[in-house]
Amino acid sequence: xxxxNTSVRDGYIELKFGPRWKYIACVRGFIQNFLxxxxxxxxxxxxxxxxxxxxxxxxxxxxxxxDTHIVIKVSPATEQIQILVVNTADQESIDTLxxxxxxxxxxxxxQVYVTQMKEAALRSDGKSHLGLARxxxxxxxxxxxxxxxxxxxxxxxxx
Amino acid sequence: xxxxxxxxxxxxRMEVEVFDENSNxxxxxxxxxxxxxxxxxxxPFFNQLHEGMIAQKIKEVKADFKELNFLNSSGIKAVAKxxxxxxxxxxxxxxxxxxxxxxxITWQVTSLPTLNFLVPGVVKVE
Numbered sequence: 368x369x370x371x372n373t374s375v376r377d378g379y380i381e382l383k384f385g386p387r388w389k390y391i392a393c394v395r396g397f398i399q400n401f402l403x404x405x406x407x408x409x410x411x412x413x414x415x416x417x418x419x420x421x422x423x424x425x426x427x428x429x430x431x432x433x434d435t436h437i438v439i440k441v442s443p444a445t446e447q448i449q450i451l452v453v454n455t456a457d458q459e460s461i462d463t464l465x466x467x468x469x470x471x472x473x474x475x476x477x478q479v480y481v482t483q484m485k486e487a488a489l490r491s492d493g494k495s496h497l498g499l500a501r502x503x504x505x506x507x508x509x510x511x512x513x514x515x516x517x518x519x520x521x522x523x524x525x526x
Numbered sequence: 527x528x529x530x531x532x533x534x535x536x537x538x539r540m541e542v543e544v545f546d547e548n549s550n551x552x553x554x555x556x557x558x559x560x561x562x563x564x565x566x567x568x569x570p571f572f573n574q575l576h577e578g579m580i581a582q583k584i585k586e587v588k589a590d591f592k593e594l595n596f597l598n599s600s601g602i603k604a605v606a607k608x609x610x611x612x613x614x615x616x617x618x619x620x621x622x623x624x625x626x627x628x629x630x631i632t633w634q635v636t637s638l639p640t641l642n643f644l645v646p647g648v649v650k651v652e
Binding site for chain 2 (some may be wrong): 388395417420428477480485494495501505
């Protein structure tokens with residue numbers, strides 16, 4: 368997904384910020400307000416705000432540069448929303464992300480989420496590795512991860 | 527103060543408080559749990575709650591999430607960790623967790639009922 372693919376009929380916003388945890392709640396609130404004027408379905412708006420918040424948490428936690436940004440694209444005709452979160456990470460974080468993504472991408476979304484919750488409960492390192500499984504289950508959206516050099520792009524499309 | 531002597535947590539925009547409720551216990555969550563590692567506060571809280579429930583042979587705790595606006599996945603991990611502790615108990619020690627959720631908050635409708643699958647039979651979501 369890229370902003371370059373956006374047609375003139377689509378609307379989008381792009382936010383770029385230094386990776387500070389405190390900013391995530393502000394961005395989540397901003398996205399909810401943006402979506403309130405863009406789409407009618409409140410439940411969908413809530414799911415998108417949750418997904419954006421979880422993706423930003425991951426991006427901020429593992430960012431190795433001050434270049435975290437998020438793009439939210441709205442297609443008015445279909446009310447389809449796409450979110451893209453981009454950051455730069457070190458190779459170890461990228462490998463972990465790809466392993467989690469592979470693990471949570473297949474099988475029944477609820478089963479995968481419950482399994483990830485059980486595994487998270489056993490972790491003692493302060494990490495949950497639960498965000499992507501949660502997003503997949505709660506939004507039912509199409510989740511993708513792309514890595515180019517050290518740039519990580521995580522996107523989700525919610526119809 | 528409640529009978530488990532657990533103090534209220536008020537950190538950032540999160541509030542968690544324990545109340546006595548007849549012969550049982552109620553835990554009320556309010557605000558937003560969206561800090562980087564909420565387990566720092568929630569893990570000791572849930573440990574104290576769990577130990578108190580066993581020591582005082584209390585058979586039910588109500589976990590009221592109705593006023594919780596947001597819970598990030600690290601917060602869900604902390605709740606799951608608490609629930610999973612029930613698998614370590616004998617039948618005599620086991621207690622029931624009744625989860626109350628708000629049907630107007632989307633993440634609660636989708637995420638909280640899934641906690642029922644962690645330890646079937648001891649978690650009731652209503």
